[in-house]
Amino acid sequence: MTRLASEDDFLAAIDRHFTNAHPHLCVGRGDDCAVIACPPRMAVSTDLFNEHSHFRTSYFSPGDIGHKALAVNISDLAACGARPLGFSLALTAPADLSREFCDEMLAAMAALAREHDMALTGGDLTRGDALSLCITVWGGPAPRPAPAAVAEDGASPFLRRGGCQPGDHLFLMGRAGLARVGLLALESMGTEAARLYPEACRAHLRPRPQVAAGLALAAICGTGDARIALLDVSDGLARDLPRLIGADRGSGLGAELAMDPDAQPGEVRAYALANDLDPVDMAFTGGEDYALLGNCRPAMLDAVRAAVPGLTLLGQVTADGVVLVNGDLPASAGFDHFSG
């Protein structure tokens, strides 16, 4: 294994994996700034992906790290119904980071970037004790029929939260609970976990951002009763559902969810059975699936289901300020990366 000797070594690795010519890049990497071509409005988001807090190198391969660092950021764009355009990468890396590690990490990140046609515009590199990837992503509006290209309120062609009402349907795109099972199994068994819980480990190590689903909903979303809101479930339904319905900001809304234990993912049920846990509780509290949680008016439900085949109906928004799962108050809250 060869150590990355200098910033120039790292920049050369970047250039091996990421093209510096892209329709979105007017001036590529190499200057003090890149220059990007922008639609009139862009969605932007920043997420850290840090060793110890978000991943361990004991069971995350370099490729898993590169993939997930970008995937969790793309997921924020998906939740806004945005089409990914570009990103920047700031890497803090230990002195003994090898070229091979760096190459595998960047190769997986580049593969995901290509899948979504994203340009890497630049970034930074610094030495530090722990590996840390800080990514900022931006995206443009979903392609949609011209008259709807700017919402009637003039605000934004992107999906955004707010406007929830009692009676709204709640739905999920992607699965909940799998990544949590993957995390628990990997923490207790290391890479052996992938033999018993392959899908759960993949969900934790290589989450797939739901970009197509977000774009499909943005394309049919209007204002008022046609409005659709989405949220990237990174901290688990228990913590993120109150955010979607504004309960954390005094909306006074609640929700009634129906989650059939037998309809939860097979590996969630298997893990729950083996460890004397409740599969519905695991699906409700488990984070990091990067599924998208949404709400819409009843009148929009058919259009939503047609736009995103395979979504899961979770229940409905209520006026009573309480979240019930299968008629009961759930036991636990979600995860706070800072206090947790």
Added chain:
Amino acid sequence: MTRLASEDDFLAAIDRHFTNAHPHLCVGRGDDCAVIACPPRMAVSTDLFNEHSHFRTSYFSPGDIGHKALAVNISDLAACGARPLGFSLALTAPADLSREFCDEMLAAMAALAREHDMALTGGDLTRGDALSLCITVWGGPAPRPAPAAVAEDGASPFLRRGGCQPGDHLFLMGRAGLARVGLLALESMGTEAARLYPEACRAHLRPRPQVAAGLALAAICGTGDARIALLDVSDGLARDLPRLIGADRGSGLGAELAMDPDAQPGEVRAYALANDLDPVDMAFTGGEDYALLGNCRPAMLDAVRAAVPGLTLLGQVTADGVVLVNGDLPASAGFDHFSG
């Protein structure tokens, strides 16, 4: 001192210091993404500002940290002649970070952001052993006469490197060497250094990005012989001058610099005298001043000097691939944060 207990505590601190309503912010912080209003082309840049690598809390106040983390990023925009618009902040913070520390840090960052009318669009927070601030900034084109608003080559209304020729003048906006003296004095004397070398310590702790100078040059810069290139001198002239003239990419160009020892900043001369060092060598190798180094054709020099009163002429670009300072080969190279 009260510990920051949760992500919500941090978000509340952000909201205390940064307005969430700004002409550049269509959808503010709180959703998965912010939505920003964009000019057709934007300059973007990302810089890390990490404890141990870039600062020590022993002599950086919380306010110094907040200021400098943003200032070094704004300096990249300045080097492209871009007008700052917005930024995102990803903070990795130790568990014992206090509310008071966080407030002072954010207050100074907010003061600098207000000075440049920048919106904070969002970010992330994670716990970690060392304090780390990762900032991504973006900016729009400088206001300029309409016909020149897009450069004739259709590429970009921003200043960019390249196009250097023998005979081009080299000039500097800001001072070189002061921040290095500040660093050396603070490292050896701690905060006591500010009594002996106040200007140098300020240069290291609270650098002033040269936004006005960058904008003034972008406003007069055209293509071809009217072209002006700038570079943010973060690693020192010794390392950054070859980048400006493309010597690090095989341009074959060199430079002859005339740097009068008596014209160097007073505290650089005083520190050099007290420590048996050469003031010109300190000015040539010292980094982190965030001065702007530029080149232009001789025919543009009068316009450049009129646009930025007080700039320092450094010398001229040569064809012979060698950088000479006062007729001699300089002794030392600049600083590589990764190998250094």
